[in-house]
Amino acid sequence: NAGVMQNPRHLVRRRGQEARLRCSPMKGHSHVYWYRQLPEEGLKFMVYLQKENIIDESGMPKERFSAEFPKEGPSILRIQQVVRGDSAAYFCASSPPGGPRENIQYFGAGTRLSVL
């Protein structure tokens, strides 16, 4: 029973490039969440998605960041025109159907983005 799978584990980009982070939720899970962790800080909520729907993107920066969870395939967090301040660990979590309030969020190992 594979857990939440994130790839790549490490991603290096130069300023101005695009970063695409992928997340495959646990089998049977239909809720996906993205969090960002800056050095020496706790995780900060970015976005909550269900299949083909963005439920809450209140934690996403207004520009350059977008997320999707298509009917088929993994969830994607896209960061356009990356800047040094985007360097962080990005974690994806998933929870099963039945309402996220009632269920634990299981986290992946994260993607560590470094912007040169």
Add this chain to the structure above:
Amino acid sequence: QQQVKQSPQSLIVQKGGISIINCAYENTAFDYFPWYQQFPGKGPALLIAIRPDVSEKKEGRFTISFNKSAKQFSLHIMDSQPGDSATYFCAAMTDYKLSFGAGTTVTVRA
């Protein structure tokens, strides 16, 4: 704006000792309080969790104490082992959003 305040930032404990980590919150809408353990290079893993209608929950060597009126909760790690050396995050949930504390790095000396 940190919705959940966590202390201390780090602590060192001898093997067999007790580690205590404290958290405080303001938002009374929080209704689920998990603790996560994170090892370097790994994602957070759920350790233990509590709902506000319970004042204490124990699982093995890990105990959460919850004080609803003070809006505080704490994690106690009894008989600390070197394998417990990790970063611990408290969190609080309302609806589906987890708000995390800044983390406590625990080092257990053999």
